Amino acid sequence: MSVLVYVNAPEGKIAKAAYEAVYYASKIAEKEGGDVHVVTYGSVSDDSLAELGQYGASKVMVCRELSEENDQKLTAIVAAAREKCGAKVIVFSFDPSGKVVAPRLSAKLKAGLVSGATSVPEIDGARFSIRTNVFSGKAFATYQVETEIKIISLMPNSLKPEKSDKKAEVESLSPSLPEAGLKVVERKRQSGDGIPLPEAELVVSAGRGLKGPENWGIVEELAEALGAATACSRPVSDIGWRPHHEHVGQTGIAIRPNLYIAAGISGAIQHLAGVNNSKTIVVINTDPEAPFFKAADYGIVGDAFEVLPKLTEAVKKFKASN
């Protein structure tokens, strides 16, 4: 079964989630015997695209005529690529670009779409089932896809790609494109070169226990020492101490890093929903009764203002000796 993967490479840079999607597609193709094809657009270099071979892609189709992320044109490009390679499964990353193109394509092709997949589908004859996160991380659902063409949006950080030394063949794709209804008129880059939160493997997060935005230095220092992204609880983003895009929880973003360190967050059920798929959770709180300790693997009952700097020192020492 051939599998097609949509790779978004804004400004020529392929995101970590895209490598995961290609590798995930190779796991599906492996099951049934078939190739992994990639479709992308824009100015990303042929060399970078050929490197997708390391993650299991055999062929990459790139549409150079499109330079901005347009919903209608991208839907046409992915549909044309699918037509060309005959793939029966199409994989997206469950990221902002995937959330635009996958649903459009699903409706266009009448192909069942499962969002937020966390594991490789089980395929047994006509049965095709996929596990996903539902209820904002509070539960899992196993979906059954009934249609001939199937679309899967993969949750970032759901699997760890292994690399080979293969190279993918790169060819251009120039389908006829519809008029764009929308045009990009301005781009705002996220401040700093921090790691995007949904992709981060390590996350340091803090809440109201930090008492004020001026105290975030100790959070950022630990994050920097670890190479982690920073996050926060909802109250903290609501009162404007931290930007909205850092808010994790049921009405923020759901993340699944390998390590989530939470300081000064009590652990309301809504916050837990967004983080309880983290592999390891460390909770630092002055209140030993904080509900978050029940969801934690490791806990420190103590003052974040004292504990965080100590952790930063310990991390630096650890990094220096490893």
Added chain:
Amino acid sequence: MKILVCISKVPDTTTKISFTDNDTKFNEDKVQFIVNPYDEWYALVRGLELKEAQGGSVSILSVGGADYDPIIRKALAIGADDAIRINAEPKDAYYTASQIAAFAKDKGYDLILFGKETIDYNGAQVGGMVAELLDLPYVSIASKLEVSDGLARVERDVQAGKEVLEGKLPLVISCAKGMAEQRIPNMRGIMAARTKPLKVEEAAEVEALVGIEKYSLPPAKGDVKLIDPENAEELIDLLHNEAKVI
């Protein structure tokens, strides 16, 4: 401006999730249902703000059974003018999107607004599907929306930050934080909502594309291992040697 806001019914954010019928159905027993927060806080309130500033109307659309009426009344209490409920059990995103598209097709809406996702199935699918079915442009995860002279200016999340897009109405937009601030309905709104029109329409024949066969809950965590606050190095050692995450 003629605005359609699509809302979904979801369990309250504090709900403890459980399942029945051999883990094939969500257990609704004692569950408090609410308007999906993204639909209410951002899509509906931004729709109302635009109407208040520029005139026009805000209609609510839901696909669901009579059990949706309380949340539809809530949206009317917040300020929407009227509501339509398409009388059908929402089977999957494509089914729901097809019902919305079939209804909205000839109605001349300038904006069709959604929340960025529902907090129950988190699919982030219905808005994009409606846009495709109606052949309209779609902006997902929008955090700002301004409209003047039939031209919309929308800010959206992308991988590397944010982008501002421009496009002519009509548009389909899914709304996220930043778009507007939550409004609490007042007593007058609640009273008025009782008599605002809520029309029930029959559903179109559509087949679902996916179905859920089973639910499960994450495995329970073992007991937390407590570390002395003076002993930060022990934690780092455990994270490296035991949890193997650093």
